[in-house]
Amino acid sequence: xxxxxxxxxxxxxxxxxxxxxxxxxxxxxxxxxxxxxRPLVSRTSSSTRTEASRSSAFAAEASANSASRAALAxxxxxxxxxxxxxxxxxxxxxxxxxxxxxxxxxxxALSKWQGGKGLPATGVMDDATMTAFVKHWQSQRLGRAxxxxxxxxxxxxxxxxxxxxxxxxxxxxxxETYVAYKRMLAEAAKDLDGQLRFTPDGELAPGEKFLRIVxxxxxxxxxxxxxxxxxxxxxxxxxxxxxxFTGQALDIYVGGEPVTTKDANRLVQAQTPAYKWLVKNxxxxxxxxxxxEPWHWEYVPGRLAK
Numbered sequence: 147x148x149x150x151x152x153x154x155x156x157x158x159x160x161x162x163x164x165x166x167x168x169x170x171x172x173x174x175x176x177x178x179x180x181x182x183x184r185p186l187v188s189r190t191s192s193s194t195r196t197e198a199s200r201s202s203a204f205a206a207e208a209s210a211n212s213a214s215r216a217a218l219a220x221x222x223x224x225x226x227x228x229x230x231x232x233x234x235x236x237x238x239x240x241x242x243x244x245x246x247x248x249x250x251x252x253x254x255a256l257s258k259w260q261g262g263k264g265l266p267a268t269g270v271m272d273d274a275t276m277t278a279f280v281k282h283w284q285s286q287r288l289g290r291a292x293x294x295x296x297x298x299x300x301x302x303x304x305x306x307x308x309x310x311x312x313x314x315x316x317x318x319x320x321x322e323t324y325v326a327y328k329r330m331l332a333e334a335a336k337d338l339d340g341q342l343r344f345t346p347d348g349e350l351a352p353g354e355k356f357l358r359i360v361x362x363x364x365x366x367x368x369x370x371x372x373x374x375x376x377x378x379x380x381x382x383x384x385x386x387x388x389x390x391f392t393g394q395a396l397d398i399y400v401g402g403e404p405v406t407t408k409d410a411n412r413l414v415q416a417q418t419p420a421y422k423w424l425v426k427n428x429x430x431x432x433x434x435x436x437x438x439e440p441w442h443w444e445y446v447p448g449r450l451a452k
Contacts, residue, residue: 204253207269211256212248220273222280222438230276232409232416235425236437237279279437286434288394288444291387294320299363299393308358308399319362320393323445327396330431331357334423341419356420360404360441363393389436394445396433400424405441415440 216229230237234247241259245251257269263278301317302324304310319327334357335348343351350357364372369388389395397404401418402411415421421440428434428443436442 202250204250204257204269207253207257208248208250210270211253214271215247218271218273218276220276222277227276228409230271232412232440233276233279233437235416235422236283236435239425240279240282283435283437286429286446286449287436288389288392288446291389291391293366293391294393300324302359302362306359308355308360308404316364316368317362318393319359319396320445322447323362323394323396326431326433326445327359330428330433333427333431334420337427338419338423355399356401356418358399360397360399361390362396364388364390366391389444394447396443396445397439397441398424398443400440405439407439412438412440 214229215231215234218230219226219228220230221227231247237256238244238247238252241252241255243252243255245255253269256271256275257267260269260275260278261267263282265275265278298320299318300321301314302319304312304314304317306327307317331350332348334342335344338344342356343354345351366388369386369390373386400415400421402414406412424433424443425435429449432445432447432449433443434446434449436444
């Protein structure tokens with residue numbers, strides 16, 4: 147009997163130990179199976195919270211930018227300008243965002259650009275920031291108005307001009323500028339096909355007005371005569387030292403009235419596919435804008451953006 151009792155006790159203890167052992171193994175396996183998921187959930191939640199925090203941090207700035215687009219007062223050209231809606235495509239390209247001007251992403255990108263320029267990184271558009279943008283854009287232009295040697299000029303085909311009845315003496319531009327312009331058109335044909343009309347070989351189709359040349363080389367004598375003939379007209383308030391003297395400045399048709407500086411007209415121009423494409427791509431071919439005139443682009447040799 148004693149032997150039987152000892153044997154039964156031993157078997158019972160062994161059974162209990164086995165139960166504990168296998169229970170422990172199952173728990174370990176369960177922990178291993180669920181272990182890798184926990185950090186992933188934690189990281190995802192943290193990332194979501196971070197993005198939400200960043201967006202919420204710039205919500206007020208985004209709202210302020212939405213309100214100031216039509217109302218901000220800032221100085222240029224000896225008078226106060228009103229709003230910055232016209233310049234949104236240029237500003238967005240400059241700060242590296244494609245998000246709307248009233249978004250938190252735009253405000254964040256603006257904040258980063260402001261900080262890089264030594265401005266308070268508020269993410270809010272103000273007169274000091276607009277002045278900094280103007281300074282940046284103006285620094286990219288030719289910065290001279292010297293006339294080229296006569297053999298540096300060429301006459302472009304009338305088909306390249308917006309006005310098919312343009313005076314044959316007004317078709318000149320600097321040779322290298324013309325080559326760069328034609329290369330730029332060939333690229334535009336790939337990107338804007340379906341929005342503008344092109345021929346199969348990448349030329350502007352007959353009847354297509356966008357991206358044709360409105361004006362190119364203008365001599366100092368011609369400019370002076372135009373100013374004298376129309377002293378009160380917008381186009382006659384022409385600079386006495388115009389970049390058009392170089393033959394490297396082109397007025398390119400981007401919509402609306404070709405060269406009218408009224409805010410309503412410039413706003414129309416700034417919304418066209420042609421203008422937005424130039425903003426994003428013209429610098430790859432050496433062309434930089436005069437920010438105030440959406441149609442005005444200057445070829446700056448040696449400054450090709452990548």
